[in-house]
Amino acid sequence: MVRVKRPSTRALLVGIVALALAGCSGSDDEEAGETAPNVVQPGAPGEPTRTLPAESLERLKPPKYTPADVRFMQGMIPHHAQALRMTDLVPTRSSDEGLKLLATRIALSQDTEIEQMRTWLKARGEDVPELHSAHGHAHGGGQELMPGMLTEPQLKKLAATHGKAFYRLFLESMIRHHQGAMQMVTELFDANGGAEPEAGQFARHVDADQQIEIARMRTMLAELG
Numbered sequence: 001m002v003r004v005k006r007p008s009t010r011a012l013l014v015g016i017v018a019l020a021l022a023g024c025s026g027s028d029d030e031e032a033g034e035t036a037p038n039v040v041q042p043g044a045p046g047e048p049t050r051t052l053p054a055e056s057l058e059r060l061k062p063p064k065y066t067p068a069d070v071r072f073m074q075g076m077i078p079h080h081a082q083a084l085r086m087t088d089l090v091p092t093r094s095s096d097e098g099l100k101l102l103a104t105r106i107a108l109s110q111d112t113e114i115e116q117m118r119t120w121l122k123a124r125g126e127d128v129p130e131l132h133s134a135h136g137h138a139h140g141g142g143q144e145l146m147p148g149m150l151t152e153p154q155l156k157k158l159a160a161t162h163g164k165a166f167y168r169l170f171l172e173s174m175i176r177h178h179q180g181a182m183q184m185v186t187e188l189f190d191a192n193g194g195a196e197p198e199a200g201q202f203a204r205h206v207d208a209d210q211q212i213e214i215a216r217m218r219t220m221l222a223e224l225g
Helices: 009-034 056-061 067-088 097-123 151-161 163-190 197-224
Strands: 039-041 050-052 131-134 138-139
Touching: 009 056, 009 067, 009 151, 067 097, 067 131, 067 151, 067 197, 097 163, 163 197
Parallel strands: none
Antiparallel strands: 039 050, 131 138
């Protein structure tokens, strides 16, 4: 008579555990394959980013622009245009190559940004501030002064100086001008603007660019003594 060897209790337990682990592994793999990635939403300048939960992705739609975005773009155009008026003065009032290089950089970046803002407003059917062309640049005229902008008497005083006096006054004036632009960015986000991706990205770019240039101008003032 042939005896059939029965599996030991230990062997049965090992088999059951192995099957259970295999089942769990397959379930985890399926769940891992279905898990959607989180989305990181950039914050306003100086604020942390936010991580949006995966389950909200299906309901997530790009935010629309707001009246605050429109006011920001419409106000920043003449703000940038005045910076171009200021940089136009540099070649005939200072021989310093460092100052000329700085003025050229400011002029190029702000001229480009003016066109970006005009395009943004036109694409959304919003009013675009009128600018007047002179010396190859767009000059604002007749608009309300935005934060940091110079008054006409201050602009005339800047235009009347030369040499070292102009160097110092230009840097001091442009620093205040840039700080005004940064204030406008802060006011935009405080008014719940900048949520639209394009408007928010542009505002953060302006803020970062102005900070870099302010640091450079402060260094130049310190070197002047």
